[in-house]
Amino acid sequence: MRRPNASELARLLADHITRLAPELLPHGKKDGAEWRVGSLAGEPGQSLAVRLTGARRGLWCDFSSGERGDALDLVAACLFSHNRKDAMAWASTWLGLANNAPQAPVQRPPVQEKLNSPELDKEAQQRRAKARRLWQDAAPGIAGTPVETYLSGRGIDLRLLGRAPGALRFHPAVWCAEVQRPLPAMLGAICGPTGKMVAVHRTWLAKAPSGAWCKADLANAKKVLGSFAGGCVRLWRGGSGAALGMAPDGDVTILAEGIETALSCAVACPEYRVLASVSLSNMAAVKLPDTITEIIVAADNDAGNPAARKALKAALHQFAQQGRTVRLAVPEIEHGDWNDVLRNEPDTGRNRS
Structure with missing residues (x-):
């Protein structure tokens, strides 16, 4: 079975963005057609917006830093210090597409762990x-x-x-x-x-x-x-x-x-x-x-x-x-x-x- 490329994974993730965004950024809140949170580190706030519906669903932007991207980029930024290769492997498992992968999602590490991790240090x-x-x-x-x-x-x-x-x-x-x-x-x-x-x-x-x-x-x-x-x-x-x-x-x-x-x-x-x-x-x-x-x-x-x-x-x-x-x-x-x-x-x- 052919593995989906990055664009396909981004589209598939976007189709499930209403479930993915809260999992990646659990301290955020729904604000109309967007999921709002303080930053990629997951702090509460309004600076980062993820589109939940419509043709632009899955797209996100951190207005404080100017960073932006699609749903796959969001996974890479939140979990893998912007490493898209690791994000693709994670996304395949989360979507249930990987060989022998369970259908249940892979959970995002708790925000407190993220705040103390080298990943956040690198982002900072x-x-x-x-x-x-x-x-x-x-x-x-x-x-x-x-x-x-x-x-x-x-x-x-x-x-x-x-x-x-x-x-x-x-x-x-x-x-x-x-x-x-x-x-x-x-x-x-x-x-x-x-x-x-x-x-x-x-x-x-x-x-x-x-x-x-x-x-x-x-x-x-x-x-x-x-x-x-x-x-x-x-x-x-x-x-x-x-x-x-x-x-x-x-x-x-x-x-x-x-x-x-x-x-x-x-x-x-x-x-x-x-x-x-x-x-x-x-x-x-x-x-x-x-x-x-x-x-x-x-x-x-x-x-x-x-x-x-x-x-x-x-x-x-x-x-x-x-x-x-x-x-x-x-x-x-x-x-x-x-x-x-x-x-x-x-x-x-x-x-x-």
Whole structure:
């Protein structure tokens, strides 16, 4: 009996995708015609979508990394570090096509095992390598680039700081899976505790008819490439001018969520060190040296968001448990952030301890 080729196996797997996707990615959820999950590693989330019905069934895309493929590629990515030969053998058994193969499916290893396996390490390394290549492809410095214009349009005049943060770069063509083509983007280097870059934050930009640069009109114009738990974007060194790992005793640090919010704080308080945690859920995990004894958390005004309040409370508690003095700064603008204060109402923000 002739063995099915890769294309045939992909088609057969796609015919059973409603059973295959939950088996490969059990922490996902059905969302209309798609199975949604956080990543190929199987974490809960929405970044990866697998089509369940119609002519495109079996096709998938990880919108955070740009990876995509058919049902056979999904097997290869989830189970065999993208090795299609091993995936074909597995698929033949799962489909009951292999010689003496049982009809019962071969089960995917439990997600917890996957998270601790060398396969995930390899996936993480691949994403980190992609992030570093993307960063290296962009020229250092943002002076005279669309990034400088974009930030200026947000009320962030970096000339007031005397220099632009080295953690930001401009890239003229960064692949955007949402529109299936490259777009200009602001890149932010996310560094781990040792100072090495572990991921890159992408903000896609577009030029308005007026000639101004603004955030691209996308469902999600901001995405991270790579795993960044515990990392942050090091935007401003404050009065000491020392690197984060060499922060002097008593160093005061402002920690904000987004890059634009953090830069707004740097412009307003250049004497303080300023970091961006990238996401509120990551804020509590940001690793800081013991010499930083006081933290000002520049939070968004998300009073109506229970999840945001919970994540913020966790961050405040975590830093207090570390023996640091923690202050909370929240703008008075409802559903606003400190960039809104900088742009619109510079005298209405206040600190709440």
